Amino acid sequence: MDLASLVTPLVGALSAASSLFIVAAGLTLVFGALRLINLAHGSFYMYGAFLATTLAAWSAHTGLWIALAASPLLAAGMGVVVEVGVLRRLYAREHLTQLLATFALLLIFADLALRFWGKGVRGVSPPRVVRGNLELAGAPVPLYDLVIIGAAVVVGGGLWLLLSRTTLGWKIRAVVDDPEVLAASGVNVRLLYTGVFALGALLAGLSGVIIAPQQAVEPGMDAQIIVAAFIVAVIGGLGSITGAAVGALIIGIVETMGASWAPSWASTFIYLLMILVLAVRPWGLLGTPER
């Protein structure tokens, strides 16, 4: 096997891993700070993608570029409404309550999306500058795959910088360990929760736009992505951004290899992998055991 025949599937796997990472990063960020599994995370992602198709239909040239800013903002706005209107009232309650509330939100958002965007499958093509293939080591590589990989690197790097190099990041990490002490030292913890949740939603909306040109945009993509994002986040360890990256890489590679070698077993294998990880390390590869 020569190098060229390896490059195309490798880039494909990296691109699949990258899109999974961007979605899972938001999920795991929210879990890390709020100890909350947000089942409606996929809804923010779907709304981001839907808005992108609407804007692209409105203007073929600039629509997607506008969506790049508008979709994350829409998702972040939804996140603020959800956090302030619902979740804030449930932090003191048990995790089942929060899980069910976000499940209910998933159902509500799904039906509302049907009202706005209908049942049909929608699509959008990538902006002209990143259309087509690129020659890489003698093999054709879709240019947009590289865009997605780049976006994942930017998001991952940005989150790393935010969490480890800024005061805000220190606060986010501190709030997991002891919200009371943090509040006593003068930090507005409620606002911090809202901010982190909105940031998670923003990432979901952003991933919606970025992935929209590559996939069918349709109802049901919310529940579909949330399961995929869970697998990634759970394998890597909920709450760990690095874990999400590792999980995304594993799943991306397994998915791509499985699709070419044993298509009918590919998805089964992914769930088996997740169960295997959970059986050995229930808190994920890079996660920390729950107290």
Place this chain on the structure above:
Amino acid sequence: MTMYGPSGVDVGDPSEGSVDPAETPARPPGRTELVPRLLGPIALVVVMAALGFLLSDNVLLTLQEVLALAVFATATNLLLGQAGLVSFGQAVFYGLGAYTVALGWLHWQLPFWATFVMAPLLGALVAVPIGLVALRARRLYFALSTLAFSELAYQLAESRYDFTKGANGVFGAFVPTALTYPRTGYLFVLAVTVASLLLLWKVNHSPFGLVLRAIRENRGRMQALGVNVYLHQLLAFVISGAFCALAGAMFVVYSQSSYPELLDWTTSGGPVFMAVIGGMGTFLGPAVGAFIYQFGHDELVRYVSDWQLVLGVVMLVIVMFWPDGLLGGLGRLARLLRKRRGDR
């Protein structure tokens, strides 16, 4: 005591399925209590059986599904309400029960009665390895593990076309002709429901049930007392799995088919919703929730297309403002009224 009707509300009194011994009303214990206590459930069963001869075929068919869901929800609530284990994977067993009947007929021409009895046994058998793995994780991670098993089962059923007929599902004449009539089917399903609920009630009120609730309230203390927490929760998972599988086999009487969506994680969410609507802290709450959920669904889809929207809003309101569900709330109301009367 005659404050509320003999059937309905009385059986839902939270003191029966409830955990908190302090909640037990201060009635004098004695034999006089036994008769009115049994009266409610017996009257309920008699009324339900009589309905089999009164209602139209359409309603009876819906009731078949509702009863299967009632067993599904009650069995799930053994984990949820009693053991405090949030499982998003009970559809594994529900679908397994349905597929046991359908595939037993398809591949080995097994008679319905044989597969119907096999279903709960298989459910219990499969629950052992799943429980062994999933129960290693706690709380949220347990919920996610069970969700993963649900998706695994769904993927297997969908992709193993040769064995399961894939996404099409299995259709066929595997239900005996006698049970395909709405009335006989309903009465059969009702009989199985009554037997299942009685058994589950026994489990809830056994010392084992008490230990489960104690583990839920204070895991550390039970461990310190020498209780094997893992084993107790595993046994609860196995019992729940068996009854969920039985519910799946009951569902086949109604649907006469089995398909991958029965194993999906959103199907697993169903009984959790029903338990929350009816009241997780009460024994009959999940069953009542199943009635409300399914009839609500059937009525709503007739008028509006946004059934999920309504369900979501209802769930959100219940979760936020009425967390003990319908029967829990009614129980609270009854206690309040009783207290008022006592004051006077």
